[in-house]
Amino acid sequence: MKNVFEVIKDRRSTRAFKPEQIERADLEQILEAGSWAPSGKGFQGWHFCALHSAEKVGRLAAAIRGALQLPESYCFYGAPTLVIVSYLREHPHAWLDGAAAVQNMLLAAEGLGLGSCWINQLRVCCDDPAVRPLLTELGVPENHLVIACVALGQIAQPTAPKPRAEGVINIVE
Numbered sequence: 001m002k003n004v005f006e007v008i009k010d011r012r013s014t015r016a017f018k019p020e021q022i023e024r025a026d027l028e029q030i031l032e033a034g035s036w037a038p039s040g041k042g043f044q045g046w047h048f049c050a051l052h053s054a055e056k057v058g059r060l061a062a063a064i065r066g067a068l069q070l071p072e073s074y075c076f077y078g079a080p081t082l083v084i085v086s087y088l089r090e091h092p093h094a095w096l097d098g099a100a101a102v103q104n105m106l107l108a109a110e111g112l113g114l115g116s117c118w119i120n121q122l123r124v125c126c127d128d129p130a131v132r133p134l135l136t137e138l139g140v141p142e143n144h145l146v147i148a149c150v151a152l153g154q155i156a157q158p159t160a161p162k163p164r165a166e167g168v169i170n171i172v173e
């Protein structure tokens, strides 16, 4: 197992997944990692709806394509599993807590040797009439907003790292 700094530095956004499904045990570990993220005042107002089915992931991609008029190629890069991270509407820490949970899951995936990608589009269309009924059917609470999705799968094509921005660290002693 890699150490935590290797996991942090090696994680990349995967944008080409293999079609093979990931193990349910790996998915469960990734979801558990999300649930162990910090949250403001320990509120934990999040929900993780995991689609461990390429068919259901495809149905969601089609609904998003319809709502946002995206091309047919929009399919979460072929990921066979997708986690929808949602949070209680209008909670002041929703975006911060949700983002922390997302990052925990991205890192957990890297630790398990899996690819992952933060996916944004459902955030802006989760209340679209073409999308919300499907989210309800899948088990996303109606009093929740979608924070992000996490695409998961085996890596078909590795992503090169981007150079780090300079001048962003200042140590004062």
Ligand SMILES: Cc1cc2nc3c(=O)[nH]c(=O)nc-3n(C[C@H](O)[C@H](O)[C@H](O)COP(=O)(O)O)c2cc1C
Residues within 6 Å of the ligand: 011, 012, 013, 014, 015, 117, 118, 119, 120, 121, 159, 160, 161, 162
């Ligand atoms: C708030 C946020 C939204 C993102 N949305 C998307 C997305 O919709 N699709 C995508 O391919 N990557 C998305 N990303 C991933 C970024 O593009 C990626 O982290 C960045 O290019 C750096 O690459 P790396 O993750 O490989 O280090 C998102 C990342 C963040 C933090």
